[in-house]
Amino acid sequence: DIQMTQSPSSLSASVGDRVTITCRASQSISNYLNWYQQRGGKAPKLLIYVASSLQSGVPSRFSGSGSGTDFTLTISSLQPEDFATYYCQQSYSIPHSFGQGTRLEI
């Protein structure tokens, strides 16, 4: 099974800050990497797919990059609604593993 490791596990930031979250796969997953946002006990929401494609309706301050084993999610200017938990997930092979999550706090 492919293991997904996110860093940091938690992050404190302020409105307007630029933040970056990292996700590392235990083996190469090409660009089969997705990012999700989960707020307030709700279902996760897709932000970025295949490493760098912005899901329809997601603000352009969110961006993704990387390939192989190392990936990043960047939020260019934090907004109040961005304080949430973020998960990476690989769809390269079964099982479709998730990272442990990064909690973004004010």
Added chain:
Amino acid sequence: QVTLKESGPALVKPTQTLTLTCTFSGFSLSTSGMRVSWIRQPPGQALEWLARIDWDDRKFYSTSLRTRLTISKDTSKNQVVLTMTNLDPVDTATYYCARLPVRSGSYDYWGQGTLVTVSS
């Protein structure tokens, strides 16, 4: 408009079998390239992938849970069913179903989730 909704018991006793149903609309699981997965999240913990079923009835399972899981679909009813045997309190979680179109390889629509508590 794509929607998914999970349903099933809120409380299950240890050793019992859990049956969850995902009822969806706005797409068909008979469409080539369409897939649906089950994913769960214990309280305060990370997401855990459980199982997937594809438009052609191929099925895939979590390595650690494969002996306890069965996934099936009823295309005519637009439903995907997950059964999990021999429940334990560690299986207490919110269970989600989500759509996975092959073109994006990502879970683009999710149900609201259903909380299942395993307790005697």
